[in-house]
Amino acid sequence: MPPRQAHDAFVTGVGESDAGRALFRDPLDLAIEATRRAIDDAGLTRDDIDGIVVFRPDEGSAGALEIQDAMGLKVEWFAQCDVGPSQLSAVFEGCNAVGMGRARHVIAVHASNEGTMRARLGKGGSLPGAAQGMPDRIRGFQQWMLPFGAMSVVHMMAMYARCHMDRYGTTREQLGAVAMVERSNAALNPNAIYRDPLTLEEYLSARMIAEPLCLFDCDVPIDFGSAIVISRDDAARDTRRQPIRVEATSTSMRSRSSWDQFDDLTTMMMRDAGAALWEHTDYKPSDVDIAMLYDGFTFLVLNWLEALGFCDKGESGAFVEGGERISLTGDLPVNTNGGQLSAGRKHGWGYVPEACLQLWGDAGERQVPDQPATAAIGCGGGIFAGAMLLSRS
Amino acid sequence: MTAIPRVLPALDETNTGFWTGGLSGELRICRCAACSHWIHPPAPVCRRCLSDDVHPTPVSGDAVVLSYTINRQQWTAEETAPYVVAIVELPEQPGLRLTTNIVDCHPGEVGAGMAVRVRFEEVEDVAIPVFSPVR
Numbered sequence: 110m111p112p113r114q115a116h117d118a119f120v121t122g123v124g125e126s127d128a129g130r131a132l133f134r135d136p137l138d139l140a141i142e143a144t145r146r147a148i149d150d151a152g153l154t155r156d157d158i159d160g161i162v163v164f165r166p167d168e169g170s171a172g173a174l175e176i177q178d179a180m181g182l183k184v185e186w187f188a189q190c191d192v193g194p195s196q197l198s199a200v201f202e203g204c205n206a207v208g209m210g211r212a213r214h215v216i217a218v219h220a221s222n223e224g225t226m227r228a229r230l231g232k233g234g235s236l237p238g239a240a241q242g243m244p245d246r247i248r249g250f251q252q253w254m255l256p257f258g259a260m261s262v263v264h265m266m267a268m269y270a271r272c273h274m275d276r277y278g279t280t281r282e283q284l285g286a287v288a289m290v291e292r293s294n295a296a297l298n299p300n301a302i303y304r305d306p307l308t309l310e311e312y313l314s315a316r317m318i319a320e321p322l323c324l325f326d327c328d329v330p331i332d333f334g335s336a337i338v339i340s341r342d343d344a345a346r347d348t349r350r351q352p353i354r355v356e357a358t359s360t361s362m363r364s365r366s367s368w369d370q371f372d373d374l375t376t377m378m379m380r381d382a383g384a385a386l387w388e389h390t391d392y393k394p395s396d397v398d399i400a401m402l403y404d405g406f407t408f409l410v411l412n413w414l415e416a417l418g419f420c421d422k423g424e425s426g427a428f429v430e431g432g433e434r435i436s437l438t439g440d441l442p443v444n445t446n447g448g449q450l451s452a453g454r455k456h457g458w459g460y461v462p463e464a465c466l467q468l469w470g471d472a473g474e475r476q477v478p479d480q481p482a483t484a485a486i487g488c489g490g491g492i493f494a495g496a497m498l499l500s501r502s
Numbered sequence: 503m504t505a506i507p508r509v510l511p512a513l514d515e516t517n518t519g520f521w522t523g524g525l526s527g528e529l530r531i532c533r534c535a536a537c538s539h540w541i542h543p544p545a546p547v548c549r550r551c552l553s554d555d556v557h558p559t560p561v562s563g564d565a566v567v568l569s570y571t572i573n574r575q576q577w578t579a580e581e582t583a584p585y586v587v588a589i590v591e592l593p594e595q596p597g598l599r600l601t602t603n604i605v606d607c608h609p610g611e612v613g614a615g616m617a618v619r620v621r622f623e624e625v626e627d628v629a630i631p632v633f634s635p636v637r
Contacts, residue, residue: 246512253543256630257587257603258506260577264587265601267571275569275614317574319587369589369601370542374569 118204119345119352120499122151123462126220126334128300128453131228134332140171140220141179143334151338152349153214158338160186160212164199164219164456171220171334186211194360194382195403195489196457197497203339204355213344219458220334227330254368263327263406265368265491267319270408273375274321277423279411281321285312286432287407287443288325288450294437295447297475302329303451326407331453337461353465356392356483356498361385366492375423376416379409382494383416383487390498394418397498398481399467400441401460403488404448410435413487417496442477457488461497468501506585506603507578510628516544519558524622524629530558531598540595563620565590565633568599572609584609590618590633606634 124146126139140163148155161184163173173189176182186206190198196219203217247255259265273279288307295301307325315323338348345352361381365371373380387393394417402413411425419441420428429435435443446452446463453459464484466472486497511521520543523530532541534548535555547554570588586604591597604612605621618633 244509247509248512248514250543252511252517254601255509256511256628257601257632258508258573258577258582258585259587259601260507260509261575263575264571264573268569268587268589271569271571271614317572319571319573319575321571367543369599370597372597374589 117342118207118355119340119342120337120355120461120465121214121340121345121348121350121352122147122149122153122338123465124148124150124336125300125459125462128302128331128333128455129224130302130329130331131225132222132332133225134222136169136171136220136222136334137175137179139222139332139334140176140218140336143220143336144176144180144216144218147216147336147338150350151214151340153338153347155180155182157214157347158182158184158216160184160203160206160215162188162190162199162203162206162215162217164192164196164458165189166192166196166456169221169223169226171218176218184212186215192493194362194495195493197461197486197488197495200337200339200461200497201358201360201495203337204358207339207341210341213341215339216336217339218334218336219456221456222332223330223454224332250368262491263319263322266406266408267322269374269377270321273408273411276375277426279426281313282309283426283429284326284407284411285309286429287404287410287435288312290432290436291404291444291448291450294445294475295451297473298446298452301447301452302331303447322406322408325450328405328449328454331455333453333455333458335455335458335462350469351501353468353499354502356500357386357389359383359386359389359496368491371492377412377490378492378494379412379416379487379489382489382496383413383418386485386496386498387418392483392498392500396483397441397485398483399445399464399477400443400485400487401464402443403457403460403490404444404450405454405490407450409490410443412490416494417485417487437475437477445472445475445477460486460488461499464499468499506582508625508630510625513627516546520544521628523558523560524631525624527622528560529563529620529631531561531592531594532556533559540598542598542600561592561594565592565600565618565620567604567612567614567616567618569614570604570612586612588612588633600631603632604635605632611635
């Protein structure tokens with residue numbers, strides 16, 4: 110039986126830097142821009158921040174100490190995370206620290222110049238977290254994929270999608286519906302990268318990357334910075350916004366953390382993280398108003414819909430068929446800002462800011478109607494998975 | 503056009519049996535001498551019983567395609583012909599799998615459930631296991 114969670118962490122401010130395909134700005138610069146915007150958003154000052162946690166998977170992202178030193182932060186708690194239960198590992202750590210009373214206001218940050226790095230390197234794939242070129246010899250889990258020309262996680266995702274199609278009859282049109290809905294959302298998001306409408310014909314005739322995944326099944330690498338203020342219960346009352354409660358987090362990993370040995374290739378680790386989320390709350394999937402679901406690939410949105418119990422196993426294709434159900438006016442709006450597919454690859458760090466803006470009623474033209482109060486976030490894919498439930502209580 | 507781009511593994515104590523067994527024509531998978539469990543990727547202990555009496559052990563070389571994808575993207579400076587990345591399952595144990603390439607056939611011929619057999623492509627000090635259809 111998983112331990113009972115304490116519920117004592119609130120998101121009180123969010124901030125994102127300018128984003129683009131190749132900005133030629135240092136990750137530190139992007140991190141500071143996002144951090145300052147998040148602190149301002151919370152109605153706090155630099156001196157109110159007493160904790161910092163950073164997601165730093167590679168050399169192309171900003172580090173905790175350089176942000177701390179550049180901004181003159183004085184902290185009682187800090188940490189720096191590689192990918193763990195998804196790229197939101199740092200956010201989970203921040204919630205844990207605040208919940209333990211180690212800090213009052215933690216800034217959780219991730220900034221990357223992956224867009225510029227990719228532009229500089231030219232052709233070349235990379236597995237999760239790598240914004241640099243290929244090493245001479247490979248160690249760790251990548252050695253079971255790279256020697257076979259599986260240069261990118263797209264090859265594994267393509268094989269998982271093939272399994273899902275073979276077993277459940279999922280179609281390319283259904284994957285395309287995810288891409289098209291998110292592109293429609295991006296049209297209403299002035300900060301999105303791709304905003305022109307995407308038609309089914311364009312999707313189906315797009316060039317293949319690794320079959321059955323085509324160009325529009327994959328997210329677009331960008332430069333960006335994202336920051337979130339996570340506050341302790343008593344401290345949250347000092348902030349400008351209505352504090353958004355972190356109702357539950359899930360970092361469960363009850364299965365083999367292997368890209369090819371995992372027991373069910375049609376679920377991967379989202380199965381564990383998704384199921385465990387509901388063990389820590391009285392909320393149910395039917396209580397959720399909006400969902401931010403990892404969309405490094407269209408297929409992962411289907412994985413998360415099943416993993417979080419929004420539909421039965423194997424039914425995610427039917428759930429997204431035609432796109433209405435997951436559109437801004439549908440039963441479960443998904444990736445309301447255009448997601449990583451159209452707003453840009455933010456390594457999972459676009460979901461919490463967008464969810465909070467929606468819950469605060471501050472999402473502008475893309476605002477979901479009827480005052481959404483509860484958001485689910487499912488982050489990661491493959492062996493990396495973590496989930497959160499946020500509520501405007 | 504060049505062949506499949508291959509980034510080679512760094513050899514260490516744990517993985518050398520797998521990556522060099524093919525130089526002797528053998529696909530070697532880590533196996534526990536205490537409980538007979540097959541362990542892949544190779545590790546210093548058995549996942550099932552935690553014994554450290556584990557050794558690279560030859561398997562039959564037979565497998566069945568579980569899933570596959572045809573790569574169409576140019577990843578390096580050189581253009582490559584479409585190639586197949588697959589996950590195959592070995593008969594020695596349920597769930598014992600390898601990510602690999604299906605070779606010696608047209609990519610369009612590959613399907614889930616296809617019976618294949620290992621052969622090796624030697625590159626520098628490494629023998630990379632790839633699989634051909636059993637005809």
